[in-house]
Amino acid sequence: MGSRTFPSSPPVTIRRAVAQDAKRLTRLVRGSGAYAGKYAAAVAGYRVGPDYIEAHRTFVAVGGEEHGGRVLGFYALVLAPPELDLLFVADEAQGRGIGRLLVAHMQAEAGAVGLDRVKVVSHLPAEDFYHRVGAVRTGTEPANPPAVPWDRPTFEFRIPSE
Numbered sequence: 001m002g003s004r005t006f007p008s009s010p011p012v013t014i015r016r017a018v019a020q021d022a023k024r025l026t027r028l029v030r031g032s033g034a035y036a037g038k039y040a041a042a043v044a045g046y047r048v049g050p051d052y053i054e055a056h057r058t059f060v061a062v063g064g065e066e067h068g069g070r071v072l073g074f075y076a077l078v079l080a081p082p083e084l085d086l087l088f089v090a091d092e093a094q095g096r097g098i099g100r101l102l103v104a105h106m107q108a109e110a111g112a113v114g115l116d117r118v119k120v121v122s123h124l125p126a127e128d129f130y131h132r133v134g135a136v137r138t139g140t141e142p143a144n145p146p147a148v149p150w151d152r153p154t155f156e157f158r159i160p161s162e
Contacts, residue, residue, distance in 0.1 A: 012098055014105045017058035017074060019050035024071050025060070025088075033091045034125045042123075042148050048086070052076070056085065057109055061098050075102045077109055083119045084157070087126075103133045103157070110159045120155040130155045 017025065025048040029035075035043045052058070057077040063070050073089035084106055089099045110118050121141045122130050131137070135155035143149050 011064040012072060012101060013062045013064075014059050014101065015062060017053045017060045019053060021058075021060055021071065021074075022048055022050045022053055025053075025058075025074055028071065028074065028088050028090055029086070031091070032088055034123060039123070039125075041146065048076075057113075058086075059102070059105060059109070061089070061102055063093070073098045073102055075106050077106050077118065079113060079115070081119070082110065082115045082117060083121070087120075099129060100133055107157060107159055110157070111161070116159050116161065118157045118159060120157065122153045122155055124150065124152060127153050 026046065029043050029046050029048060032043065048058075053076075057079065059075055059077075060071045061073040063072045071090075072093040074086065075084060075088075076086040077083075078085045087099065087102060087106075089102070106118070119138075120130060120135055130153075135157050137153060138156045139154045141152045141154050143151050
């Protein structure tokens with residue numbers, strides 16, 4: 001799909017992630033306020049490496065000049081089986097519609113490659129977000145100790161055919 005600019009305030013461009021983005025994406029995951037406290041173990045050693053970026057459809061939301069062109073969020077779409085594996089928005093950029101833009105971009109990408117559904121295993125604090133952006137609750141992913149010692153809700157995005 002290439003690089004697209006979505007109307008929002010401030011302007012945000014979504015582009016394909018490149019290997020050089022790996023360290024900043026890792027910092028975004030590890031520094032997420034959604035994983036503070038009891039959830040910290042789930043991302044403590046997490047790494048988004050260049051190999052991961054290369055293997056999956058990974059896209060970043062980049063802020064305009066007022067944000068110094070910084071990465072404000074990203075997502076990774078795994079094609080087989082279809083899953084939104086990662087979706088993060090920087091703490092300071094939340095509430096500005098960037099997550100919603102990333103989801104819309106993911107849905108367009110999924111449709112472009114012929115997917116009709118995309119699964120999401122949600123982090124508990126993100127459950128309301130997925131409801132708001134149109135995902136349908138499908139069940140529960142059992143705990144996977146020690147990294148994830150709690151059950152997580154699963155969702156599905158239904159992708160309309162073009």
